[in-house]
Amino acid sequence: MIDARPAGVVVDTMVISWLLDDRPNPVADRYRVLIDTRPVLLAFQTVMELRYGHCALDGASCVAADWNDASLS
Numbered sequence: 792m793i794d795a796r797p798a799g800v801v802v803d804t805m806v807i808s809w810l811l812d813d814r815p816n817p818v819a820d821r822y823r824v825l826i827d828t829r830p831v832l833l834a835f836q837t838v839m840e841l842r843y844g845h846c847a848l849d850g851a852s853c854v855a856a857d858w859n860d861a862s863l864s
Contacts, residue, residue, distance in 0.1 A: 799831070802822070808841065810823065811841075
């Protein structure tokens with residue numbers, strides 16, 4: 792018998808941000824149980840949102856610690 796590798800789990804930005812947050816979160820705890828030891832897969836845009844924050848399409852609403860209107864120009 793061949794040992795099968797566990798299938799990866801694709802998680803979105805909200806889930807991975809809950810999992811990386813140190814604050815207690817019952818929703819994150821439920822995801823940890825579901826994910827268990829499976830590899831976590833992230834989409835490119837999720838990595839970028841975690842690294843740089845996210846902006847609305849019009850650029851008016853940005854969420855990141857060091858972003859302001861000047862950095863969008």
